[in-house]
Structures are given as structure tokens and as C-alpha cells.
Amino acid sequence: MSEKAxxxxxxxxxxxxxxxxxxxxxxxxxxxxxxxxxxxxxxxxRHLPESRKGGEExxxxxxxxxxxxxxxxxxxxxxxxxxxxxxxxxxxxxxGGQAPAVHVMVGPPDxxxxxxxxxxxQSIIFATGGQERTLPFPGWDLPGVYTAGAAQALAKGxxxxxxxxxxxAGAGPFLLPVVTSLIRTGATxxxxxxxxxxxxxxxxxxxxxxxxxxxxxxxxxxxxxxREMVHHRVPYRAGTTVIAAHGEESVxxxxxxxxxxxxxxxxxxQRRVEVDAVCVSxxxxxxxxxxxxxxxxxxAHGFVVVDDQQRTSVENVFCAGELTGIGGVDLALAEGExxxxxxxxxxxxxxxVKARNVFRAFAERLQTAHGIRxxxxxxxxxxxxxxRCEDVTVGEVREVAAATQARGxxxxxLTTRAGLGPCQGRTCGRNTEEILSSCGxxxxxxxxxxxxxxxxxxxxxxxxxSSQREETP
Amino acid sequence: MAERGRVIVIGAxxxxxxxxxxxxxxxxxxxxxxxxxxxxxxxxSGEGNLLVSDKGPGSELELMQRSLxxxxxxxxxxxxxxxxxxxxxxxxxxGGLVVATTEQGAQGLREFAAQQRTxxxxxxxxxxxxxxxLEPDLTRNYTSAVYYPQDAQVQPxxxxxxxLASARSGGAQVHQGxxxxxxxxxxxxxxxxxxxxxxxxxxxxxVAAGPWSGxxxxxxxxxxxxxxxxxTVMVTTRMPQRIQHKVYDADYVGAVGSGAADLQVSSVxxxxxxxxxxxxxxxxxxxxxxxxxxxxxxxxxxxxLLLFPFLSDVAVMRAYGGFRxxxxxxxxxxxxxxxxxxxxxxxxHEGAGIGLSLATxxxxxxxxxxxxxxxxxxxxxxxxxxxxxxxx
Ligand SMILES: Cc1cc2nc3c(=O)[nH]c(=O)nc-3n(C[C@H](O)[C@H](O)[C@H](O)COP(=O)(O)OP(=O)(O)OC[C@H]3O[C@@H](n4cnc5c(N)ncnc54)[C@H](O)[C@@H]3O)c2cc1C
Numbered sequence: 063m064s065e066k067a068x069x070x071x072x073x074x075x076x077x078x079x080x081x082x083x084x085x086x087x088x089x090x091x092x093x094x095x096x097x098x099x100x101x102x103x104x105x106x107x108r109h110l111p112e113s114r115k116g117g118e119e120x121x122x123x124x125x126x127x128x129x130x131x132x133x134x135x136x137x138x139x140x141x142x143x144x145x146x147x148x149x150x151x152x153x154x155x156x157x158g159g160q161a162p163a164v165h166v167m168v169g170p171p172d173x174x175x176x177x178x179x180x181x182x183x184q185s186i187i188f189a190t191g192g193q194e195r196t197l198p199f200p201g202w203d204l205p206g207v208y209t210a211g212a213a214q215a216l217a218k219g220x221x222x223x224x225x226x227x228x229x230x231a232g233a234g235p236f237l238l239p240v241v242t243s244l245i246r247t248g249a250t251x252x253x254x255x256x257x258x259x260x261x262x263x264x265x266x267x268x269x270x271x272x273x274x275x276x277x278x279x280x281x282x283x284x285x286x287x288x289r290e291m292v293h294h295r296v297p298y299r300a301g302t303t304v305i306a307a308h309g310e311e312s313v314x315x316x317x318x319x320x321x322x323x324x325x326x327x328x329x330x331x332q333r334r335v336e337v338d339a340v341c342v343s344x345x346x347x348x349x350x351x352x353x354x355x356x357x358x359x360x361x362a363h364g365f366v367v368v369d370d371q372q373r374t375s376v377e378n379v380f381c382a383g384e385l386t387g388i389g390g391v392d393l394a395l396a397e398g399e400x401x402x403x404x405x406x407x408x409x410x411x412x413x414x415v416k417a418r419n420v421f422r423a424f425a426e427r428l429q430t431a432h433g434i435r436x437x438x439x440x441x442x443x444x445x446x447x448x449x450r451c452e453d454v455t456v457g458e459v460r461e462v463a464a465a466t467q468a469r470g471x472x473x474x475x476l477t478t479r480a481g482l483g484p485c486q487g488r489t490c491g492r493n494t495e496e497i498l499s500s501c502g503x504x505x506x507x508x509x510x511x512x513x514x515x516x517x518x519x520x521x522x523x524x525x526x527x528s529s530q531r532e533e534t535p
Numbered sequence: 536m537a538e539r540g541r542v543i544v545i546g547a548x549x550x551x552x553x554x555x556x557x558x559x560x561x562x563x564x565x566x567x568x569x570x571x572x573x574x575x576x577x578x579x580s581g582e583g584n585l586l587v588s589d590k591g592p593g594s595e596l597e598l599m600q601r602s603l604x605x606x607x608x609x610x611x612x613x614x615x616x617x618x619x620x621x622x623x624x625x626x627x628x629x630g631g632l633v634v635a636t637t638e639q640g641a642q643g644l645r646e647f648a649a650q651q652r653t654x655x656x657x658x659x660x661x662x663x664x665x666x667x668x669l670e671p672d673l674t675r676n677y678t679s680a681v682y683y684p685q686d687a688q689v690q691p692x693x694x695x696x697x698x699l700a701s702a703r704s705g706g707a708q709v710h711q712g713x714x715x716x717x718x719x720x721x722x723x724x725x726x727x728x729x730x731x732x733x734x735x736x737x738x739x740x741x742v743a744a745g746p747w748s749g750x751x752x753x754x755x756x757x758x759x760x761x762x763x764x765x766x767t768v769m770v771t772t773r774m775p776q777r778i779q780h781k782v783y784d785a786d787y788v789g790a791v792g793s794g795a796a797d798l799q800v801s802s803v804x805x806x807x808x809x810x811x812x813x814x815x816x817x818x819x820x821x822x823x824x825x826x827x828x829x830x831x832x833x834x835x836x837x838x839x840l841l842l843f844p845f846l847s848d849v850a851v852m853r854a855y856g857g858f859r860x861x862x863x864x865x866x867x868x869x870x871x872x873x874x875x876x877x878x879x880x881x882x883x884h885e886g887a888g889i890g891l892s893l894a895t896x897x898x899x900x901x902x903x904x905x906x907x908x909x910x911x912x913x914x915x916x917x918x919x920x921x922x923x924x925x926x927x
Contacts (some may be wrong), residue, residue: 152827152829152832154826154828154829155826163829165829180829355827452809458620461620462620462621462622465617465618465620465621465700466573466621466696466699466700467573467700467703467709468572468573468574468696468711469572469573469711469712470571470572470573470574470575470579470711471572472572472574472575472579472692473572473573473574473575473579473692473695473696476574476579476690476692476693477622477692477693477696478622479809482809482853483773484772484773484852486852486853502712503572504571504572504575504711504712505571505572505575512853513827513854513855514769514827514832514851514852514853514854517772517850517851517852518850518851519847519848519849519850519851520771520814520836520839520840520846520847520848520849520850520851521836521840521846521847521848523832523833523835523836523837523851524833524836524837524839524840524847526829526833527830527833527834527836527837
């Protein structure tokens with residue numbers, strides 16, 4: 063196994079990571095950028111493989127040109143090593159004040175001979191992003207119910223529409239680009255259901271409107287999506303959501319209900335709507351396993367706490383992008399730039415610090431207007447699946463918690479099996495914690511801990527040790 | 536020294552839980568205190584092996600043999616005591632196969648098995664054909680294999696929570712999130728504990744704080760040489776079952792018996808009910824350093840592949856670890872502390888506390904509620920004396 067020293071190691075090749083790499087290079091640092099996928103760009107700049115380019119990228123992808131420029135710069139800079147297909151499987155908190163050692167397998171995930179590498183960086187920047195959070199409701203595991211992100215990936219990457227009569231439900235402005243992508247692939251979007259009511263939306267978006275002026279580009283972006291929605295006469299309902307999906311083989315209809323301020327369904331407001339696909343997205347959870355393993359402090363929502371320079375609580379460890387809060391691509395770009403510059407030992411530009419602060423305020427508005435409310439816990443029925451991997455229902459989890467009276471997630475995970483499957487609680491972890499919060503949990507946040515960050519084959523693991531003896535099968 | 540009154544048990548791991556249940560059944564008024572959640576310490580950080588295969592003749596083996604009898608009895612009892620939705624213990628008598636891969640290892644294994652047989656352990660050396668039958672996918676490069684049909688397993692967290700729930704239904708109070716900070720004394724006698732939640736008074740105080748028992752005992756006025764010995768376990772993704780028993784490499788026996796501080800790895804490989812394969816475990820004295828280290832995982836993987844080469848393509852999805860409560864003379868401490876009247880210990884079970892919990896509770900209850908008898912685990916045994924002085 064090769065051990066490589068480097069100055070600044072960045073994990074994650076989306077907007078935040080690319081921006082960090084560029085700034086660190088500008089600061090004179092020698093940079094390694096690790097990206098698990100086979101291209102830079104992350105979720106935002108998801109694009110077609112070079113060969114299938116349809117010429118529509120400029121339309122489909124905001125700031126596409128900026129992406130191309132940065133990508134070219136990183137590729138051409140001799141001080142920057144971009145490693146694609148780099149899967150960080152473990153990271154270790156070192157003894158002293160150094161940065162952590164990073165263990166990587168390089169190559170396609172199912173390839174036979176991935177190369178094990180260990181990086182020993184001076185500074186490290188986590189830009190591992192977030193993933194969608196889907197709340198469970200009866201029927202959420204039926205075929206035809208997609209996460210909005212999956213639907214958008216199909217639309218953007220494969221140009222495939224998930225259905226003909228599609229309903230988009232959840233919370234947040236991220237529902238809007240999904241609608242746009244669906245429309246462009248030829249789907250009929252029969253409506254958008256935003257769980258937050260007008261009152262909360264107004265509180266988040268309409269208070270102190272002069273501050274929003276600074277986020278013009280953001281507003282412009284969202285405005286574009288809105289115009290397209292209006293143009294296609296897609297109805298938008300606030301304070302409404304899908305509380306059940308129905309169907310035999312796949313989804314055939316959904317129950318919509320009006321929600322109160324806590325996202326509890328208002329009695330008597332339920333109605334059935336026929337659909338052949340539903341896209342849901344209720345929020346985002348940061349991918350924090352690496353940050354948690356090295357000991358970074360997180361807040362009550364699970365986001366990594368950073369200071370003005372994007373420093374975490376761990377020395378020489380920085381975070382940028384959705385790990386620190388959900389604020390969209392502009393915030394990610396600004397945070398990346400600040401983290402990169404600081405990690406390289408330079409001062410970030412004043413203008414980008416200002417931009418970061420503005421977009422951070424925008425992120426707070428997002429949370430105020432669209433943040434998940436506890437009333438969702440009344441949507442599932444006892445038989446509703448909570449953990450898909452291990453097939454554990456909401457009812458089972460509640461019943462076992464009541465029977466054991468345990469106040470520890472570790473115990474409850476092991477007695478219910480929720481979160482023990484292949485996804486290791488990435489999908490259900492937060493939902494499980496909230497369902498169990500009435501137990502008075504003494505170890506909240508625990509479901510996000512994953513010392514093995516991605517599955518790694520035993521043969522690969524064994525090959526990293528020198529004490530391995532030869533075995534002839 | 537019958538103390539039938541109120542007993543304070545510190546620690547809601549498997550040892551504290553087993554003791555709480557057994558004392559409640561003996562008529563005591565029991566309060567269990569844990570600074571964290573129940574089953575949040577070592578009892579949820581290991582495996583649930585109930586093994587005779589790794590123990591040579593002596594008092595620990597006898598304690599295990601008694602425990603195995605008690606594990607057989609307790610399944611149906613708990614089913615009666617607990618509500619129907621309570622998860623089952625997953626008690627399984629699957630048997631173990633110890634495999635040596637070197638000539639020297641084979642020699643040692645044969646001798647060890649012969650000694651064990653004199654102590655009533657079923658340990659049968661098995662030939663080529665039977666090994667194939669027992670474990671078709673085992674490496675062909677082994678030099679000797681011994682089959683232990685008595686080895687069993689339990690789900691340790693469910694076991695802990697079941698014992699606690701049973702104790703609760705018998706009247707015990709269990710307080711989670713309450714840390715014991717010191718002793719309440721009357722003269723030289725301990726009459727209660729000071730906690731993060733006020734004082735709790737009792738006629739007896741039992742230290743069952745796992746690897747933290749040394750720190751805790753010191754706060755209560757008695758030294759105890761319990762040290763943490765770190766262990767790491769890996770879990771693979773699900774796959775069709777290809778491993779039928781618990782399979783260990785023969786080094787396991789040596790590692791369990793040794794007290795060395797540096798990394799020792801000996802594999803225990805088995806399939807779980809969920810379809811995953813569990814690969815344990817390492818032994819290392821690193822204080823309370825809770826890192827999961829890549830070099831340890833690599834060593835575990837390499838050892839597991841020596842037993843089952845086919846595992847090479849199977850992915851590990853999870854790793855976890857904890858601290859075994861290690862005793863320098865390799866025996867748990869169970870009984871009254873003659874240095875502090877009213878203070879009792881039930882700790883230091885190292886890598887076998889799940890298995891030994893039931894018989895431990897039986898001894899402690901007998902000593903506490905009836906008359907103390909012959910007890911090889913007492914605190915003032917000669918083998919522990921030098922360490923007690925050193926720890927003081
Ligand atoms: C990797 C590994 C594998 C293992 N495999 C096996 C196996 O296969 N079979 C087997 O039998 N054993 C196994 N063991 C050993 C077994 O897990 C332990 O022997 C057993 O769990 C010890 O139980 P306990 O109740 O003494 O300790 P714990 O479960 O640690 O409980 C002690 C409790 O005391 C509490 N506490 C500590 N200090 C205080 C305080 N001041 N105030 C209040 N509360 C306090 C803690 O919070 C904790 O909950 C393994 C251990 C490890 C680490």
C-alpha cells in the first residue's frame with residue numbers, strides 16, 4: 063500500500079470541493095482532490111458522459127460554463143492531482159495535532175483490483191455533500207415513488223421521465239428544478255405540494271426583504287424555475303403533502319392532505335389523486351461519517367459546526383458545502399473558496415466572505431421556511447416501513463422501545479435492527495432518531511456514525527496488511 | 536452477611552442486568568444506575584459467544600459451564616415474564632469448530648482439547664470428511680480441527696434488555712443517565728452513592744461498571760485493577776449462508792489467555808441470523824482509545840481469509856468495537872470487598888462477560904442474600920493481591 067503525503071487533501075468533487083481546490087491552488091498549496099464518481103461536478107453539475115452530450119447542458123445546468131472553466135483549471139494545474147473513482151473507506155484521527163490519515167480504494171467499486179492508498183495530508187477539507195431525506199408514509203416504498211433527486215438524475219442523466227402524471231411533494235425550493243427537469247423530459251406534472259404553509263413561507267422569505275436583494279442570482283435561478291412552472295400551469299399548493307401512496311404493483315394514487323404548522327394533517331382535508339409517479343423530497347441530511355469519525359462537532363440538526371474560516375472543531379480539518387448546512391450551490395462555492403484559501407495558509411477574498419455570509423443567511427431562511435416539522439411522525443401507520451434494508455416498521459420500533467424502555471440508540475438499533483442493513487442508516491437514520499426521540503435518547507446523533515465509510519471487500523482489506531500470509535485455496 | 540434490604544447496582548450492562556434480575560427474585564429492593572443508556576457500554580460492543588472452547592480447566596470454565604445451564608433455563612422463563620412483542624434472545628446452540636493452520640498449532644490444540652475433556656467439555660477432533668461436512672467452505676490448509684458442540688450464542692443487547700425488563704417487572708428501578716460520583720458513608724461502611732441526580736441510599740452497593748469499574752471503585756474507596764482491553768469486530772454485507780458454525784483459528788485460545796498489551800488478532804468467524812458474517816476480534820491494550828483503526832481491520836480481514844478464502848470478495852459494511860474489562864489474573868471479581876463494608880463487585884469478565892453473566896449473578900446473589908461460601912472469584916484471592924496493592 064502506498065502512503066502519500068500532501069498539503070491539502072479535499073474529499074468530494076462537487077461545487078464546494080472544486081471551489082476549495084481552486085482556492086487552495088491559488089494560495090500556492092499542492093492539492094489532492096478525491097472524488098468517488100467518474101467525473102467532477104457532484105450532484106448539482108450532474109451531466110451526461112462526454113460522448114452522449116446533447117448540447118442542452120447550458121439550458122439544463124445553471125452555471126455550466128463556470129463548471130467547465132474550473133474543471134479545466136484543475137486539470138491543467140500541475141499542483142493539483144484529481145483522483146476520480148477514489149473511495150474513502152476509512153479515516154483516522156491521529157494522535158497529535160496533525161490532520162487525519164485517509165484510507166482510499168481507487169478504481170471502480172466492483173472492479174477486481176482497486177488500488178489501496180493512504181494519504182497523510184497537512185490539512186483536509188471535507189466537501190462530501192448531503193443526500194435527500196425522505197420521510198416515511200404509508201406506501202412510500204411502492205415502485206413509482208421516487209426521491210426527487212433520483213427522478214432528476216434520471217431526467218438529467220438518462221433523459222428518462224419517471225411517469226406521465228407526476229406529483230412532486232415535499233419541502234423546499236429544490237422541488238422546483240425537479241419540476242423543470244420533469245417537464246423537459248415530457249412528463250406532465252400535475253402539481254407541487256409544499257408541506258410548509260404560506261405563513262411559514264412568508265416568515266422565511268418575506269421578512270427583511272432588503273437582505274434578499276443580495277442573493278439576486280439565487281432569486282433569479284428560482285424565479286426561472288417558477289416562471290417555467292407557471293408557463294406549464296403546474297399548480298403549487300402550500301401547506302399540503304402526500305400522506306399516503308396507494309397501488310398494487312406500483313403507485314396508482316396518493317392521498318393529499320392539508321397540514322397544520324407542525325405538519326400534522328388537518329382532519330377532513332384528505333383527498334385522493336390519481337398519479338403514475340410521485341417524487342418526494344422533504345429535506346437533506348449531510349454526509350458526515352468522515353467528519354464524525356475524526357471527531358468534528360455537529361449541531362442539533364447533524365450539520366458540522368464551522369467558524370468563519372470554515373474550520374471545524376478538529377485542528378487542520380475544514381468543511382464546506384452541504385456538510386455545514388443546506389444552502390445551495392452559491393453557498394457551497396463560497397464556503398469551498400474560503401476553506402481552500404485558509405487551508406493553504408492565505409486570506410480568503412473579502413468579497414467571497416461577504417457572499418458566504420449572505421448565502422448563509424439565505425440558508426437560514428430556507429430552514430425557517432421549509433425545515434422539517436415533527437408532525438410528520440403522525441403520517442406513518444404501524445405497518446409503514448421505516449428501515450427498508452432490514453424491513454423494520456415504525457410500529458415495531460415503537461413497540462420495542464416501549465418494551466425495553468431503553469434510552470440508547472445503540473441498544474435500540476440492535477434490538478430493532480433499524481439501520482443495520484446495507485445502507486447503514488443513511489436513509490432511515492434521522493427518521494428513526496426522531497421516531498425514538500420521545501424515549502429521551504441519551505446518545506442522539508449516533509445513527510450517523512459509520513467508521514467504515516463505504517463497504518470494502520475483505521480481500522482488499524487484507525491486501526493492505528504486510529502480515530498477510532499466502533493462501534492457496 | 537445477609538443484606539436483604541435495598542441494593543444499588545451500578546452499571547446497566549449485562550452483568551448489572553443479570554444481578555438486578557436475580558436479586559429481585561431473591562426478594563431485594565433493587566436500584567440500577569447507569570450514567571449512560573442501558574446496554575450502552577461493553578455489552579453492546581462485542582459478540583454474543585457463549586463459549587467453553589476457549590477455556591481450560593479451572594474456575595472460569597466451571598463458571599461458564601454453570602452459565603450454560605442457566606442460559607438453557609432462562610429462555611422460557613423470560614418468554615413468560617416479558618410482553619409478547621419483546622424481541623427473542625436469539626439463543627442458538629450452533630457449536631464451534633477450532634481450526635489450527637500450523638503443525639505447532641495442531642499440537643497445542645490437541646493437548647488443550649484433551650485437558651478440556653477431563654473437565655467435562657465435549658471436544659472432538661474431527662477428520663477430513665467430517666470437517667467437509669461441518670464447514671464445506673473451510674480452507675483446505677488446516678492441520679487439525681476440534682469440534683465443540685456445546686458452544687452457543689445469544690444476542691447480547693437483547694439479553695441485557697430482557698434481563699433488565701424482567702428485573703423491572705419484579706420491582707427494580709432502572710435509572711439511565713445517572714452517573715455515580717462517589718460514596719455516601721457511615722463510618723467505614725458504604726451506605727449509598729452520590730450521583731449526578733442526588734444521593735441514593737442502600738444497604739449494599741454493587742460495582743458492575745465493566746471496564747470502568749476500576750475508576751468507579753476508586754471513587755468508592757477501594758482499588759480494583761480492571762483495565763480496558765480494546766476489541767474490534769467487523770460485519771459483512773448479507774450473503775447466502777456458507778458458514779455453519781462458529782469457526783475460530785486456534786490462536787484464539789492463546790490470545791484470550793494472554794495479557795499482552797500489543798495487538799493480537801485471532802479470528803472468530805460466523806454467520807448471523809440476519810445473513811451477515813461477523814468477524815471478530817482483536818485484543819489490544821490502548822486505554823480508552825476508541826478509534827477503529829485501518830491496520831486492525833486489515834489484520835482481522837487477513838486472519839478471516841486464512842480460515843475462509845471465499846470471503847475475499849465479500850464486503851465489510853460495518854465495524855465497531857469496545858473495551859473488555861480486563862483482569863491481570865484472568866478471573867472476574869465477584870463478591871464482597873472486605874476493605875469497604877457494604878461494597879460488592881461483579882466485574883472483570885474480559886471477553887466472556889455475556890456468557891458468564893448468569894452464573895456471576897447467581898454467585899453474587901447467594902453471597903449477598905444467603906451465606907458466603909467457597910468462592911474462587913473473591914476480591915481477596917491470592918492471585919489478585921499483588922495487583923490490588925499496585926492499583927491502590
Ligand atoms: C469486541 C468484544 C467482543 C466480545 N465478545 C464477547 C463474546 O463473544 N462473548 C462474551 O461473553 N463476551 C464478549 N465480550 C465481553 C463482554 O462484552 C463483556 O465482558 C461484558 O459486556 C461486560 O459487561 P458489564 O456489564 O460488566 O460491562 P458494561 O456492559 O460495559 O456495563 C457497564 C456499565 O457501567 C456504566 N458505568 C460506568 N461507570 C459508571 C458510573 N460512574 N456511574 C454509573 N454508571 C457507570 C457504563 O455506562 C456501562 O453501561 C466482548 C467484548 C468486546 C469488547
